[in-house]
Amino acid sequence: MLSAETVAQALPDRLLIERLREAFREGVAPPLRHHHTLPTSGADAALLLMPAWRKDREAGVKVVTVFPDNAARGLPSVFGVYLLLDGRTGAPLALMDGKALTRRRTAAASALAASYLARADSRRLVMAGAGSLAPHLVRAHAAVRPLRTVTLWNRTAARAEACAERLAGDAFDVHVTDDLEAAVGTADVVVCATLSRTPLIRGAWLRPGTHLDLVGGYTPEMREADDEAVRRATVFVDTREGALHEAGDLVQPIRAGILDETDVAADLYDLCRGRHPGRREEAEITLFKSVGTALEDLAAARLVYESIT
DSSP states (O other), rough: OHHHHHHHTTTTHHHHHHHHHHHHOOOOOOOEEEEEEEOOOSSSSSEEEEEEEETTTTTEEEEEEGGGOOOOOOOOEEEEEEEETTTTTTTEEEEEHHHHHHHHHHHHHHHHHHHHHHHOOOOOOEEESSSHHHHHHHHHTTTTTTTEEEEOSSSSSHHHHHHHHHTTTTTSSSEEOOHHHHHHHSSSSEEEEOOOSSBBBOOOGOOTOOOEEEOOSTTTOOBBBHHHHHSSEEEEEOOOOHHHHHHHHHHHHTTTSSSSGGGGOOHHHHHHHTOOSOOOTTTTOOOOOOOOHHHHHHHHHHHHHHHOO
């Protein structure tokens, strides 16, 4: 039984990024996640099951619960655990904290994409959203690009200030801003991890050569960037099956006829296997949309297990 602290310590950014790269190259069997509604006396809750396996090697499943009314009880709305199994015998190997695992692998997946899509000389990053995932995203991007300046924006400025304190001491300067438009207009990399249902990032703000990383919108109703951002950018996803059906940043433009599914240039399988080179031109605007995949969970869980055996 592995704690959040043990999981986090076992997943250094650079190593985890490379393990994800290997996993997308080799291929893992991740069926669509199971989503079940749990009726309660208050708001309906959700049970999510996310399995994946590699033949004769390992298997695993992440179990996540989402109880919207937990805030009134002083509890987190989301709980999660990951069960790693021996792929040859089915024997349980480890049970580990799912939230820490998810945060680290989500950030590493964004950085993996940026290693193909962000300009090699990217030095200025803007982070929109200052939740628990934000510092992990910033540090993961810094592992693949020579960041010198990080600018944080959040609707609640106090949360951005708190995030800046967490990043103090890292090898880049950290600033907080209340002017998202001005910050985005000078950025090389823009990362967005929020629960917004209306666009925060305007395509008109993006200068040529920008890489836009959209992490937060994981339902068809959520949206972090507007239609103009989608029009101007070359669009990439973590997995076509997930992003094209779950992410409002793509689902809504597709419904409106602004984007076609065939317009998506590549997913992480294509990038990691060399079927697409990623960024082709210095002035190209690239957009990466992720919703997560059980492949990433399995790769991260295996790395955690290796650290204790």
